[in-house]
Amino acid sequence: xxxxxxxxxxxxxxxxxxxxxxxxxxxxxxxxxxxxxxxxxxxxxxxxxxxxxxxxxxxxxxxxxxxxxxxxxxxxxxxxxxxxxxxxxxxxxxxxxxxxxxxxxxxxxxxxxxxxxxxxxxxxxxxxxxxxxxxxxxxxxxxxxxxxxxxxxxxxxxxxxxxxxxxxxxxxxxxxxxxxxxxxxxxxxxxxxxxxxxxxxxxxxxxxxxxxxxxxxxxxxxxxxxxxxxxxxxxxxxxxxxxxxxxxxxxxxxxxxxxxxxxxxxxxxxxxxxxxxxxxx
Ligand code: DHB
Ligand code: FE
Numbered sequence: 001x002x003x004x005x006x007x008x009x010x011x012x013x014x015x016x017x018x019x020x021x022x023x024x025x026x027x028x029x030x031x032x033x034x035x036x037x038x039x040x041x042x043x044x045x046x047x048x049x050x051x052x053x054x055x056x057x058x059x060x061x062x063x064x065x066x067x068x069x070x071x072x073x074x075x076x077x078x079x080x081x082x083x084x085x086x087x088x089x090x091x092x093x094x095x096x097x098x099x100x101x102x103x104x105x106x107x108x109x110x111x112x113x114x115x116x117x118x119x120x121x122x123x124x125x126x127x128x129x130x131x132x133x134x135x136x137x138x139x140x141x142x143x144x145x146x147x148x149x150x151x152x153x154x155x156x157x158x159x160x161x162x163x164x165x166x167x168x169x170x171x172x173x174x175x176x177x178x179x180x181x182x183x184x185x186x187x188x189x190x191x192x193x194x195x196x197x198x199x200x201x202x203x204x205x206x207x208x209x210x211x212x213x214x215x216x217x218x219x220x221x222x223x224x225x226x227x228x229x230x231x232x233x234x235x236x237x238x239x240x241x242x243x244x245x246x247x248x249x250x251x252x253x254x255x256x257x258x259x260x261x262x263x264x265x266x267x268x269x270x271x272x273x274x275x276x277x278x279x280x281x
Contacts, residue, residue, distance in 0.1 A: 002100075002177035004278065005047050007247040007255070008040055009187045009215070010133055011271035012056065012240075014125045017089050020132050036261030036273045037133060043258065043275055044134060050181040051097055051144045052134075053104075053170070055246040056126040056188045057152040062118070068154035069116035071166060073108070074123075074147040075101040082122040091128055091137065097144040100177060104146070107173035113166055123147055130188040152189065152240045160223040160230065160242040167249020174250065187247030191262075193269035194235030201268060207233045208270040209262060211241060215274060216257045219248050237269075244274075254279035 016033075019025050025034040061082060063069060077098045081091040098119075105117045127147050135142060148170075151157055158166075167185075174183050191208040194200050211234075214222040223245055231239050248255070255276040264270035 002174050002179060002181045002183055004171060004174055004250060005049055005182045005184055006043070006278075007185045007187065007251050007274070007276045008134065009244050009247065009272055009274040010130045011190070011266065011269060012126045012129045012188045013267045013269055013271070014083070014087070014129065015267040016133055017125055017129045018087065020137065021089055033263045033266050033271060036263055039259040040134060040273060040275050047182065049143060049184040051100060051146060052131075052184045052186050053146045053148055054127050054130055054186045054188060055148045055150060055243045056130065057240055057243065058149050059124050059126055059153060061124040062122045063149070063151075065154050068151045069149070070151050070158050071113060072116035072118055072149040073101055073105050074121040075105060075117045075119050076121055079121055079123045079127070079145065079147060081124075081128045083124045083128065089128070091132065092139050092141065094123065094131065094145045095141050096146060100179070100181070101146050103177050104170070104173045107176055108166075108169050111169040111172065113169050121147055126188060130186055134186070148246070150243050150246065152242065157227055157239060158242070159227060160225060160245055163242045164219055164223045164245040164249040167246040170246065171250040171252065185247040185250045187244035189240030189243050190234070190238060191241050191270040191272050192234035192238040195237055195268060197236070199235060202235050203264050203270045204233055205264055205270060208264065208272060212260060212262060212272050212274060215244050215248050216255060216260070216276065219245060248276070251276055251278045
């Protein structure tokens, strides 16, 4: 049977992709940010998940404001990077696992999460940069990837609690897949940031750190906030962090935190890295 071996969180900002492409990850501005991933790289090297499910938000590329599914899952064997204006990076197409995706979609829909199923799906920085920051660039990716999109752009958005429950359903969906594969779930985006308007540039470090602790030890604190409360504290795009709760819901009641790292500001955001494994219950 498929097994969930862990969960990771990461930023997705476009500038991260530029830093990787330009080879400047060890320069002063970026060094601390990228060094925060070293224990995650070591863990991925050791555990070698067969598939990572990347919970991300599309920023107006595959879904525009006229059609915005609340939850969507890629059901393809390949996904192309087609970023919508932050600069297209020459990234090899990502390898999917359509058979596993369809199992996940069936199970989630049976559990009353009515996913939009996408047999074609273009991916933007929300998906591409998390994979690149975790694995580096490859001609042939060493891992299969499944994009799971959450609408954090066009209101009304799903609640944080709904995202957590989607994660719980995802756990059941993964663990009912009969193939012996190891799966990691990646929660992407966040943390606090607002890209426009009077409050552009806000970052609340204390709030971000409280959210990270909550994701580890007490996800209810995070998911019991309304979206309005999260946006008030974290900014309009800070709401992206609700996607971390999908990852957390998939790991079960208790987790061991193997690594935690926070860096701010990076571009316009606070950036948090977590590496979690399910604790034996
Ligand atoms: C930035 C952050 C985002 O989440 C995004 O989608 C685009 C840009 C930024 O901080 O630069
Ligand atoms: Fe974003």
